[in-house]
Amino acid sequence: MELDTYVRALPKAELHLHIEGTLEPELMFRLAARNGVALPWASVEETRAAYDFTDLQSFLDLYYAGAAALVHEHDFFDLAMAYFARAHADGVVHAELFFDPQTHTARGIAFDTVLSGLERACRDAHARYGIGSRLILCFLRHLSEEEGFAALAQAMPHLGRIHGVGLDSSEKGHPPSKFARLFARCRELGLHVVAHAGEEGPPAYIAEALDVLKAERIDHGVRAAEDPALMQRLAHTQVPLTVCPLSNVRLRVFPTLAQHNLKTLLDAGLKVTINSDDPAYFGGYVAKNYIDTAKALGLTKADLKRIARNSLEAAFVDDAARAPWLARLESLPG
């Protein structure tokens, strides 16, 4: 079986996906026109040309600017449905969507507008494609813990619709410990906990995410490779890493895909998964992340199958939901 066909046939979960990062320029311009929102770019082409990032912050500046096109419930619905259609084509059977409510409430968009649009898309995607999904509220770490508590207060009436919380945005200078009390409260509320750590920030941030926030998965985590004791810990505990190879290259965490450490992490026994992060900005959805990484690092079908299996095992679902996906996965060669 050809690599492309094989990757798409693998049942997989996408566990690191910012829904705002799936806003393709074409939809961004349609929504901006529909909503009378001014964008900093004149055309779709000019927008794509601006996606020449030097680091995480240079991306985040554009990502927050693009999100301004999202205003109405229907916009969030359209955004998520466009993602689910692509995810389905890539063989995704389950997706855990990050969303950044503070990006929207700061512009006067109601929390419920964001959540209702996304939730309706999750329901429709299940009916149309059979894709399972979860919504994970991410706190913006460049803002204060107090502002995080304000976002949590807005989320409180809707907690039945939110499965977990995460931590994203500018990593350097904003360690996980800044949000210790907020995440303790989220855990008391029964929410799952994940956190971006070790993308641009040091390995110590990964340890803090585990020790202080009690993160159940680490988003990115690639800088763990700099700390042998942390590598051993991650291999021993099997805390999943949601690695995003194309993102890492576009944000210059690694100079090229051939220099990415995913295979090193995998061979050291860590529970590595492959995800797309912000595919509209980084040039590829999840299947392209699998395929390009496989080609660049010489991953075998057995490696790819293991990565897909890891993603299913790391998803926040019960074993009954996982069983048919795993059975289908194991029936494939490799």
Ligand SMILES: Nc1ncnc2[nH]cnc12
């Ligand atoms: N890769 C990333 N790192 C941190 N925050 C983000 N928000 C969206 N994408 C992100």
Ligand SMILES: [Zn+2]
């Ligand atoms: Zn991310």
